[in-house]
Amino acid sequence: xSDDQRYPVGKxxxxxAVSAKQREGFVQEIDALSRNLQAAxxxxxAAQIDxxxxxxGWTVRQVVHHxxxxxxxxxxxxxxxLTEHEPVVKPYDEKAWAELPDSKTSPVELSLAIIEALHARxxxxxxxxxxxxxxxxxxxxxxxxxxxxxxxxxxxxHSRHHVAHxxxxxxxxxx
Numbered sequence: 001x002s003d004d005q006r007y008p009v010g011k012x013x014x015x016x017a018v019s020a021k022q023r024e025g026f027v028q029e030i031d032a033l034s035r036n037l038q039a040a041x042x043x044x045x046a047a048q049i050d051x052x053x054x055x056x057g058w059t060v061r062q063v064v065h066h067x068x069x070x071x072x073x074x075x076x077x078x079x080x081x082l083t084e085h086e087p088v089v090k091p092y093d094e095k096a097w098a099e100l101p102d103s104k105t106s107p108v109e110l111s112l113a114i115i116e117a118l119h120a121r122x123x124x125x126x127x128x129x130x131x132x133x134x135x136x137x138x139x140x141x142x143x144x145x146x147x148x149x150x151x152x153x154x155x156x157x158h159s160r161h162h163v164a165h166x167x168x169x170x171x172x173x174x175x
Contacts, residue, residue: 018149018152020131023149029156030122030159033071033119036163037064037067037162040166048173048175049108051169060108062103063165064111066098069097071122071155074154075121075122077140081138082133086137086138087138089139091140135148
C-alpha cells in the first residue's frame with residue numbers, strides 16, 4: 001500500500017510475462033471485485049457516497065460507476081480479441097464519462113449489480129479458455145498491442161486500485 005491517495009496500491013506495472021499461476025491470481029482478483037466493492041460501500045450514507053476520495057478526485061459514486069463503465073469496456077475488448085484477429089479497440093474518455101449525469105447522480109446499487117453480473121459472465125468466459133488464448137492480442141490506440149494476459153493484469157490492478165480509494169477514504173474519515 002502507498003500513502004499516495006491517487007495510487008493507494010501503487011501505479012500499474014505491466015508484467016514482462018504472465019505465468020499460469022499469476023494469471024489465476026489476476027482472475028481471482030477480478031472475481032473478487034464485486035464482493036470487495038460491495039463491502040467498501042456498505043453502510044455509507046448519501047453524503048458519504050458523494051464525498052471525493054481525495055481533493056480533486058471523483059466521489060465514491062463516480063468511482064463505483066467508473067468501475068462498471070471501465071470493466072464493461074474490458075469485457076468487450078476481451079471478447080473481441082477472442083473472436084477477431086488483433087482488433088483495434090476504441091478508447092473512451094473516462095473523465096468525461098464520470099461527469100455524465102448517470103455517473104454523478106445514479107444510485108451506486110445500479111453499478112454494483114452491473115459489476116456482479118458482468119464479472120460472473122466474464123469469469124465464466126475466462127475460465128473456458130485454453131492457456132494459449134491468453135496470448136491473443138488487441139490493439140489499443142493509446143496503450144499499443146496488449147495480450148489478454150496483460151488485460152487481466154491491468155484489470156486486477158484496476159479492481160484493487162479503486163476499491164482502495166474507497167477503503168482509504170473510509171479509514172481517513174473514520175467511517
